[in-house]
Amino acid sequence: MTATETTPAQQPQAPATSATAPLFAGRALRASGKVLPEHARSHNRSLVLQTLYTQGAQSRADVARETRLTRVTVSDLVAELIAEGLVVELGQREDARPGKPATLIDVDRAGFHVVALDLSEHTRFRGAVLDLDGGIVARAEVALDGATGERAVELIVELLDGLLALTTARVLGIGVGSPGVVEPNGVVRSAPNLGWTDLPLQERLTAAFHLPVHVANDANVAVLAEHATAPGDLILVKVGHGVGAGLIVGGRPVLGAGSAAGEIGHVVVGTDGGPRCACGKHGCLESWLAVPRLTAELERLGTTDAAASAREETLREAGRRLGIVLAPVVGALNLSEVVLSGPTELLDGPLLEAAVETLRNRTMAEHHRDLRLRMTAHGQDIVLRGAAVMVLSGQLGVS
Amino acid sequence: MTATETTPAQQPQAPATSATAPLFAGRALRASGKVLPEHARSHNRSLVLQTLYTQGAQSRADVARETRLTRVTVSDLVAELIAEGLVVELGQREDARPGKPATLIDVDRAGFHVVALDLSEHTRFRGAVLDLDGGIVARAEVALDGATGERAVELIVELLDGLLALTTARVLGIGVGSPGVVEPNGVVRSAPNLGWTDLPLQERLTAAFHLPVHVANDANVAVLAEHATAPGDLILVKVGHGVGAGLIVGGRPVLGAGSAAGEIGHVVVGTDGGPRCACGKHGCLESWLAVPRLTAELERLGTTDAAASAREETLREAGRRLGIVLAPVVGALNLSEVVLSGPTELLDGPLLEAAVETLRNRTMAEHHRDLRLRMTAHGQDIVLRGAAVMVLSGQLGVS
DNA sequence: TTTGTTCGTAAGGTTTACTAACAAACGTGA
DNA sequence: TCACGTTTGTTAGTAAACCTTACGAACAAA
Incomplete structure (x- = not known):
């Protein structure tokens, strides 16, 4: 250790300091709450859904290989998803392979619609009905004509009424991209052009339509x-x-x-x-x-x-x-x-x-x-x- | 719906598009792998450790209230942590309260040291032994004298040898803040001043000292x-x-x-x-x-x-x-x-x-x-x- | 001494995903 | 044609994890 200078105790200019209280008292180690087995299950449930959604129709065994869960577990989760109507069986796979023919399953893509709003334009509110693959099924819009405040909210409700009438499948939820600063809970803290301050838009729309509603800033939505x-x-x-x-x-x-x-x-x-x-x-x-x-x-x-x-x-x-x-x-x-x-x-x-x-x-x-x-x-x-x-x-x- | 203009099918300039393939085929829904019950347990184990670490000595019942886990589960986890030597019992609580007196437990703060290196200075490598609360127990440093490449690695090993000799408790691991671009796996992709390119520093030090080693960029380490x-x-x-x-x-x-x-x-x-x-x-x-x-x-x-x-x-x-x-x-x-x-x-x-x-x-x-x-x-x-x-x-x- | 409180543990139940085993259904090749 | 291997999906049983419920121990206060 020729070049090494150790200074265990004696070092005048830079003494060894000893913290009295835990120095790292903040959230260095992030505590994110307890996790129960049921949380694990809901995670795996989503994992199966995601696999089906992104990879398309496939067999339970395919999903098992992809997710690294066992076929048994996948079957169990899929049964739950089928019972809820989120996943459907599509019949047997066509191609000829050895072994028992696979039963194809997929997210019920034809069974759900999503309603989306874009409030970021200055002269109109735009809306659409989309299928699960992001295809636009129908459109609607409403002219703003300078409406602000509560009148603007009324226009949104009218637009959503019209869009919901155009849906031909179960509605998974309503998504809204709003201008201004939007808090994670869907409260529009400030949208000057619309004259909104601390408007609980998500809460209002949930109460009006009894559907899951998500509201976020338009640019933050667009990046998604x-x-x-x-x-x-x-x-x-x-x-x-x-x-x-x-x-x-x-x-x-x-x-x-x-x-x-x-x-x-x-x-x-x-x-x-x-x-x-x-x-x-x-x-x-x-x-x-x-x-x-x-x-x-x-x-x-x-x-x-x-x-x-x-x-x-x-x-x-x-x-x-x-x-x-x-x-x-x-x-x-x-x-x-x-x-x-x-x-x-x-x-x-x-x-x-x-x-x-x-x-x-x-x-x-x-x-x-x-x-x-x-x-x-x-x-x-x-x-x-x-x-x-x-x-x-x-x-x-x-x- | 006076102001609403719905355009379900007919709209020349902006037709309803229908995606053929899943449009959102990327990682919109993040798949982070399957979760097993044992992962949940290791999470809760960390949660208990974090609670003890940040809040200091307390009873099992205190931890249970804080984490919202039950006293039974906390007792079980704590028993495991005590068996591993990470947590210790400190005897009964002193203060007078009704009920059975609590047995205080805490992370074994005196039982572990951490060895840390700062490679960001130009003329020397600095190192220290720290206790779990972040207090510096001992220091050491080594002059660079223009050393680069493999010679610089040798200096690090010498410095660590010296520091490990100064530890008086079990060593939890070695942390290194290095200049340059460091990949998540601890490979220094590029550190011009030290003449390093794709140097697997973490791997090298793990092999040399048989301890957990973490390497990251100096500024990214500092922000921690x-x-x-x-x-x-x-x-x-x-x-x-x-x-x-x-x-x-x-x-x-x-x-x-x-x-x-x-x-x-x-x-x-x-x-x-x-x-x-x-x-x-x-x-x-x-x-x-x-x-x-x-x-x-x-x-x-x-x-x-x-x-x-x-x-x-x-x-x-x-x-x-x-x-x-x-x-x-x-x-x-x-x-x-x-x-x-x-x-x-x-x-x-x-x-x-x-x-x-x-x-x-x-x-x-x-x-x-x-x-x-x-x-x-x-x-x-x-x-x-x-x-x-x-x-x-x-x-x-x-x- | 009695009462109420708190702590830690024990016992038993539920949920979860696993392994093992199997029947069904298919191609392959003798 | 028929035995064999392969693949699928299900059934049965096991291990792990956390829960609820219950209980003894130990203390303060009345």
């Missing part, structure tokens, strides 16, 4: 749709009248200490000022990137060929600003995927290209080789799809 | 210490020769897609250039904030009274740059706590003040009313403490 089709940590940036984001970190949605995660619209970009924002600050992300600002700017420049490069530069600049704000987030969380949602004609082109370039130039390339920045594949329906995922996850998945 | 004393989501920024960060989101450490979460040292700050960084870019956070750069700048300005305001401005500017980088992260994650670790004489003063101010000016105040930015209370020992937490959590906690 994206995560459902592309697993892995990601941030979804939703560009509309405002700019919001939803994050999945460690496989879980991020809510934040004040349920305000993803509220990046009013983060200031760069150190060179910028347009004045409605919030009073200069150079907020929204003041660069929000749709009204971009369309107004493009309109100002005109549609002539001569102004084409100026229009493109406007979009590139917005993209650069987005990249500047995202760089610290992508770096700190080591995200592998950034997804944009909003008007394709504005976002998908120079704006997206500039954002990628900026993001790469401002982070350490070595750590983000496989970083992808792309448009969502869900288009305008991303919030509706995400709301459906939220209901599916809440009603069928591991809570 | 902070989280242990202050629950809630937080980011810890560690300022030293470089700048790194560790994050706790949703109560869990963030690792990132490439295990490189927290690597914010080379994120570019602002839109006005900045000092040239070793990585080639201009205006990286490190080029503003790293200790060598700050001390060099302060030295250049001199120690005269006349230069006092210039020195302060240097620190304020560094603080502002930190605030600029943190604003999008704090906004996106809605963090309530930012903690700084590093030389107090540099960080705790104008730098920290400027960072708070900048952070507040660049985010939406409404969402961050209770945002706190402060120095760590762990001082220089934060990585050692965090490494101990990592071992405690891994060996005693819910995995």
Whole structure:
């Protein structure tokens, strides 16, 4: 031990300290409550459902192999699920194999509908009936006409009445993507555009329709749709009248200490000022990137060929600003995927290209080789799809 | 339904789409493997240990009330823990209460030591023996003298030999905070300063000492210490020769897609250039904030009274740059706590003040009313403490 | 001394998922 | 054609886990 200097007791400048009380008194070791065998069963029940849902029709033995549960246990769980009507038998497997022919089972995909609402647009509330695979069965919408407060809630109830009338199967639940800050219990703490403050929307709708209701912020809902089709940590940036984001970190949605995660619209970009924002600050992300600002700017420049490069530069600049704000987030969380949602004609082109370039130039390339920045594949329906995922996850998945 | 427009089938521009394959085929519903009753028991076992650890000596009945398990179950679990030597009986409770006097039990705090290493300094490896409460029992260190690669590993082994000789109780495990990118399995993928690439440090040390070994990035380890004393989501920024960060989101450490979460040292700050960084870019956070750069700048300005305001401005500017980088992260994650670790004489003063101010000016105040930015209370020992937490959590906690 | 309280343990029951064994149903090959 | 192997799904029994119920021990207060 030539190079080692041990200082067991005597060391003047850095004495050995002894804590009197437990130093790590916080939640270093996370206590998440007791677990009973019945909780284990409900977990395994969900596991079977998930396997069927994601992998499609298959035999009990297939599920057993996939989940590593035994055939006996799977049979038992499936019997329970069939009794509840969540799973159905589809008859015998067609293909010719040795051994007893398998009885195919699957989630009763035709037996359930989900109702989803997107409250994030400024002029209307959109809604849809979806099947369990995320396919949109029917749509409905209602014009806002400036309605706020209680009148807006009434419109939601009317819209849901109409949608529920369009369902042709049992309704698994109602999912709502709302603007503003929404607490985990479905209370809209603050949605300025709708004039809502501490509105218990989930409770209200549950009381009105006697169905499971899930309410969350629109961007936080949208990221669920994206995560459902592309697993892995990601941030979804939703560009509309405002700019919001939803994050999945460690496989879980991020809510934040004040349920305000993803509220990046009013983060200031760069150190060179910028347009004045409605919030009073200069150079907020929204003041660069929000749709009204971009369309107004493009309109100002005109549609002539001569102004084409100026229009493109406007979009590139917005993209650069987005990249500047995202760089610290992508770096700190080591995200592998950034997804944009909003008007394709504005976002998908120079704006997206500039954002990628900026993001790469401002982070350490070595750590983000496989970083992808792309448009969502869900288009305008991303919030509706995400709301459906939220209901599916809440009603069928591991809570 | 006056204002509601339902469009069940006919809607030209936005037809009802029907997904052919399960749309949500990803991991929307997270499948985390089957759960057996024995897993439930090990969970409850940890729950009892956690309760004892955080709340101190108490009776079995106290633990039962706290955990909501029955006295019978707690007795059973405690018997198992006593047999394993993790828990000890301390005799009867002193105070006078009606009923049968309680037998106090507690984690065997005097019976275990943890060995921790901090490899993040440039000139030396530091190590310590800690008791279960995080108190430092003994210290040791070894000078690096420019050692890299295999020689650096040898120094670690020598240091651990010395530390293990100083332990006077059973050793629960070894925790190591290493610079660079460390994968979850304890492989150091890249640590340029030490010349390490894909070094299986955890495996090497386990083989050498036959003890549980946990290895993680130094900043990611440090944030564990902070989280242990202050629950809630937080980011810890560690300022030293470089700048790194560790994050706790949703109560869990963030690792990132490439295990490189927290690597914010080379994120570019602002839109006005900045000092040239070793990585080639201009205006990286490190080029503003790293200790060598700050001390060099302060030295250049001199120690005269006349230069006092210039020195302060240097620190304020560094603080502002930190605030600029943190604003999008704090906004996106809605963090309530930012903690700084590093030389107090540099960080705790104008730098920290400027960072708070900048952070507040660049985010939406409404969402961050209770945002706190402060120095760590762990001082220089934060990585050692965090490494101990990592071992405690891994060996005693819910995995 | 009596009464009520609290602690820890013992006994028995329920739930859970496991292993072992088996019948049914099918292809394969002699 | 028929024995054989394979696969499926079920039945029966076992081990583990936590529960409820009950009880003796030990104490304070009346």
